[in-house]
Amino acid sequence: MADGRYDAFIKTVELGSLTKAAEVLGYTQSGISHMLAGLEAELGATLLLRDRSGVRLTPEGAALLPQVQAVCASSRELADAAASLRGMESGVVRIGAFSSVSCHILPPLIKSFLDSHPGISFELLQSDYPETERWVAEGRVDFGFLGLYPRRECDVIPLLRNRVLAVLPARHPMAKEAAFPLSRLAEEPFIALDEGNDYEIRGVLAQNNLTPRTVFRVRDDYTIMSMVEAGLGVSLLPELVLRRCAYKVTTLPLDPPAFWQLGVILRDRSRMSAASRAFLRHLTDSLRVSCKWAIL
Numbered sequence: 001m002a003d004g005r006y007d008a009f010i011k012t013v014e015l016g017s018l019t020k021a022a023e024v025l026g027y028t029q030s031g032i033s034h035m036l037a038g039l040e041a042e043l044g045a046t047l048l049l050r051d052r053s054g055v056r057l058t059p060e061g062a063a064l065l066p067q068v069q070a071v072c073a074s075s076r077e078l079a080d081a082a083a084s085l086r087g088m089e090s091g092v093v094r095i096g097a098f099s100s101v102s103c104h105i106l107p108p109l110i111k112s113f114l115d116s117h118p119g120i121s122f123e124l125l126q127s128d129y130p131e132t133e134r135w136v137a138e139g140r141v142d143f144g145f146l147g148l149y150p151r152r153e154c155d156v157i158p159l160l161r162n163r164v165l166a167v168l169p170a171r172h173p174m175a176k177e178a179a180f181p182l183s184r185l186a187e188e189p190f191i192a193l194d195e196g197n198d199y200e201i202r203g204v205l206a207q208n209n210l211t212p213r214t215v216f217r218v219r220d221d222y223t224i225m226s227m228v229e230a231g232l233g234v235s236l237l238p239e240l241v242l243r244r245c246a247y248k249v250t251t252l253p254l255d256p257p258a259f260w261q262l263g264v265i266l267r268d269r270s271r272m273s274a275a276s277r278a279f280l281r282h283l284t285d286s287l288r289v290s291c292k293w294a295i296l
Contacts, residue, residue: 005039006068008032009047013065016054073139077271091275094123096132096144100221100241101262105145105287113282120275128219129199136267142276143266147200157264157280159287164204164258165242165251167228167235172250179255185212189233194219201236204258225249238262 012021012032022032040047047061057065076094097106102124110122125141132144166180174180185205190212192198205212215233218224224235225247238260242251264280266272272280 005035006072008035009039009061009068010065010072012036012048012055013057013061016056018050018055069138069140076139090119091273092121092123093273093276093279094125094141096125096127096135096141098128098132098145099126100238100243101145102126104240104243109279109283109286112286113279117275117278120279128194133265136265139267142272143264143280145262146265147260147262155266155269157266157284159262159264159284162260162262163239164201164236164254164260165239166254167225167237167242168250168252169228169231169234170248170250171231172234174252175250177252180252181255182208182210182258185210185234185236187213189213189215191216191218191224191227191233191235193217193221193224200238200260204236204254204260207258208256222247 008021008025008027011025012018015021015024018029018032018036022029025032027035036048043064045060045064046058047064048055049058076092095106106124114120123141125135127135129146132141132146135141136144168175168180174184182204192212192214193201194217216227218227221237221241224237225242225245227233228235228249229247236254236258239251240260240262245251264283266280269277269280
């Protein structure tokens with residue numbers, strides 16, 4: 001379908017490294033360099049600058065990148081349409097998800113789907129919220145998992161509602177209490193997710209007119225748990241993230257209770273492949289039957 005050099009260009013920009021792009025795409029670094037050189041020669045433009053810190057786009061590369069992404073997205077749609085004509089014997093499902101969904105929700109659902117449709121393959125891309133939303137808008141993935149804050153240019157399928165819990169060091173003075181008062185966050189050192197990944201928690205705080213004393217901002221939920229375990233502060237996290245938690249922390253329900261909503265976003269359901277539509281139905285039906293949390 002699309003020229004493999006386009007994929008090499010997109011992946012190198014995405015990862016900021018020829019070496020990493022080569023590893024992901026299954027080429028040698030010299031192979032990736034040769035592909036990119038050929039693409040630059042064909043287009044008559046220098047797309048990337050290479051230095052000790054990695055690679056970065058030139059102005060010409062930045063101008064052409066959206067067009068290359070559009071060509072690749074169209075190629076994937078063509079391949080999916082051809083697979084749809086063949087029925088469910090083949091096809092690719094491309095999903096964007098953050099780590100807790102990848103760990104705790106998707107594996108058994110993919111396994112049960114493949115039991116019935118062994119010819120389908122999956123591409124599971126892990127990212128944060130902004131990148132997942134961008135991938136959906138660009139057509140890089142068929143759909144993505146995100147918390148349900150207002151979005152533009154995307155369809156939303158609500159999936160489930162999950163409690164938000166307080167996460168405390170195991171020896172915190174309130175560790176044996178029945179609930180953690182949200183108002184106490186004003187007194188505690190607070191460990192927060194980076195802006196862009198903290199919409200739900202910020203919403204909980206705003207609804208309760210709270211401004212916590214934030215001492216750390218980190219990108220990953222599991223880093224938060226590790227820092228809480230070390231006694232560096234407290235935090236708020238969805239119950240899904242804390243499932244099978246290996247860290248020595250205490251979790252408590254909040255007073256008043258607070259909830260986080262998980263959903264799927266997609267650009268256009270009518271343009272999804274038969275395989276992706278079928279898996280999305282399997283996903284929503286399975287969660288409604290078996291999920292331990294409230295379904296929206």
